[in-house]
Amino acid sequence: MASRYCWFVRHWFGSLLIAVSLLLVLTHGSNAHAQQRTFYLDRLQIGGSPEDGFALWRPRMKQETVFFGQMALGWQHRPLRGATATYSERLANHTPNPVQNQFTTYLTAGLELMQRASFAVSLPVVVYEHGSSPCPRTAGANCQSTDVNSTIPSDTRLDLRFIAYRSANQKFHLGTALSMWVPSGDNISFTTDDQTTGAGQILGEYDFGKFVLSGNTGLHFRPNRGLNMLRVGSEWTWAVGGFIPLRDGAVRLGGEIFGSTGIVDAGKTPVAKDGDTVFTKRNTPVEWMGELRFALDRQKAGWLGFGAGTRLSAGYGAPDVRVLANLGYAFSLRDTEPGSPHRRYTADRDVEPTYSDRDKDGIPDDLDLCPDDPEDGKEPDPNDGCPAPSDRDGDGIPDDVDECPDEPEDFDGLADHDGCPEDDYDADGIPDVEDKCPREPGVASTNPELHGCPQFIRRIEGSTEIQILKRVEFATNSAVLLPQSFPILDEVYALLKANPDVTKVAVQGHTDNRGGRDLNMKLSQDRADSVMRYLVNKGVVASRLTATGYGFDKPIDTNDTAEGRQRNRRVEFHILEQNN
Missing domain, CATH: 2.40.160.40 (monomeric porin ompg)
Known part of the structure; x- marks a missing residue:
């Protein structure tokens, strides 16, 4: 197909050049009028090369x-x-x-x-x-005329x-x-x-x-x-x-x-x-x-x-x-790509190598990352010239970065990068094998489904929201936190402390629609700021938190009933950034 295409293009160009040549022969002498000698007008000089x-x-x-x-x-x-x-x-x-x-x-x-x-x-x-x-009829003899037809x-x-x-x-x-x-x-x-x-x-x-x-x-x-x-x-x-x-x-x-x-x-x-x-x-x-x-x-x-x-x-x-x-x-000018030679050539295995290989592992010293330590062919890189790093507990984490080199990592999805098994990841005194909320410090419960879980908050798997089961309360029309809110916020603090991989959390304040827009925007912002201050005073680094007030712009229920307005007056926590 390619050769047929090339044949067509070659013959097309050849025919075109012949036609143009005949045209030039027929037309070059057709104008014999005595006219003013002109000059080369066209300012475009097309290069014509393939890349131009x-x-x-x-x-x-x-x-x-x-x-x-x-x-x-x-x-x-x-x-x-x-x-x-x-x-x-x-x-x-x-x-x-x-x-x-x-x-x-x-x-x-x-x-x-x-x-x-x-x-x-x-x-x-x-x-x-x-x-x-360009010469009008009244022009003198000095006017230069042209005829370009x-x-x-x-x-x-x-x-x-x-x-x-x-x-x-x-x-x-x-x-x-x-x-x-x-x-x-x-x-x-x-x-x-x-x-x-x-x-x-x-x-x-x-x-x-x-x-x-x-x-x-x-x-x-x-x-x-x-x-x-x-x-x-x-x-x-x-x-x-x-x-x-x-x-x-x-x-x-x-x-x-x-x-x-x-x-x-x-x-x-x-x-x-x-x-x-x-x-x-x-x-x-x-x-x-x-x-x-x-x-x-x-x-x-x-x-x-x-x-x-x-x-x-x-x-x-x-x-x-x-x-x-x-x-x-x-x-x-070459119709085909060059092929490989027909004759096979085989290297002589008895010829001594001319390159230096001090550790005799078959990898030349100029390519060997460890020229004095022979390669053992093990992962993570069996071809870099270096033996695999020591891993006494065999958990795949080298001893030089393994915090527990003699205790294998349990790979339970909780801090699996440190090389240590986690018996109680959130340090709430309840072993992970029994803890239904192993990432959130909680309390013992007679209900097996709630054993080890906090009382007032939940971290839903796959969601960025830290769910608040009990409302954060403030004094009426004020940003002053009421004492019954402290245990709720203490659990939020404990969760952030136990999960340093959570690097940014948004504190969001919301109100109902009673009162003007500006008043509610300010009240919701003040309440979000108040919650953030409480957590910072407890020990959370301020850079891990943001505080934003939304007024009544994001209701979760109707504002036409007392119950709906009460649900709309709330504080929410959302995880914005988390390291894997």
Whole structure:
């Protein structure tokens, strides 16, 4: 299936290139009108390599040698506006757009060599463009006119790219790129500089894991050209962007910002009285684009991408809207993965090892955590080179951390990590085997189901609430605890003392709905604070407690009856944090 897919893609690309070649032969000489010599307009230079964005040239390559091909389709709306190439500043807002719309096909083919270097050829073809002459009828002889109604190739670009540096963790990459444009376009249709030009770039990238930041910058050396008041020449180019890899890199979501500005004085003309191009409004195009890219197969050899954006400045070549789509594939020069050798090789058992092994346990000293103590093959790690630690009582807890090294842990679910058996975990004088509440200090009872349990509280297994069986009482409309509440709170204190693994308990105060909201919120908070103070004075560390009043916001019964209101006036205890 994979070979059939590769055959289809190869033949598809071949047929496409043949068709484009015929198109160029038929159309290149179709326009013979004597028009003003123009310049290369499109500011987007698509790299075309398998890892590139649209304007981003990344210092990344496939791990193996691959041949790659890509086709991109792009539409630009108003890439050259009349105000940019006007004959007169006075008429700038009334000058027609020399290039109103432009549809371009970007074709790229290249070769990547073992993550180190690549060579590529790119040919953009303007399949359709239209615009109007920027010269009004009343313009003088100095006004430069254009006619872009033709299908024509642009200059052919040759790229040579190198990876200059790659960090050991593969996160930071640096590279360089050299490009040359060979005239192959039409000098009246904004598709050529009509002369060989060149550029050099520095490429950089850092992979943050969930986000990849990339950028490239360089200089493009080109001849001085222009149209009316617009003058162009050599320039500084740049692009920066990033993306988020999703689904193990099969989907890529990101964005780019790219632009350029002149670096020379492009000369004066009878219309252009100033040839300065450095950071001028006409000579500083800036664009942004969003990008979405999908891998077409598991090996991520094929890709399909979409992009769209707008201009951020009024510079020449930056369209009001740009839309792109690309399709590419990287062909490995090796049809199959390398197989294992047919011949079997067996190590000679009689050969003496050349590594050092002082304790003769078969583990080399440079890998042996205990090079002078032979490994005994026992748990917890039979391969670390160390004998298992001593465990006299055989309970699986090493003697150096066993608080009772000669008494095996009973693993009854009560403090099983200390190495000691627990006969009476809560220290209430009732053995755990008889205690129905082994974690809560309690009292003896003739009822076997309550033997060893506290009288006023219960800790329900699986619940965070410490259940209060008898109400905590306060003086009327006050936060003063009544004496009959002390035994209840003493049992809460005893439970917390016996269970140090309970590290945070919430004390919650609640009221009925009699009285105003603010009054009840304050009363419930004061009562929760009063209970917390009592427990702290008994010996509970304050950091293990929090106190919060809820007023009448959380009733557990109706407030329409005396019995319901009495149930709603309550204090609750909830376990918030507990160490296992």
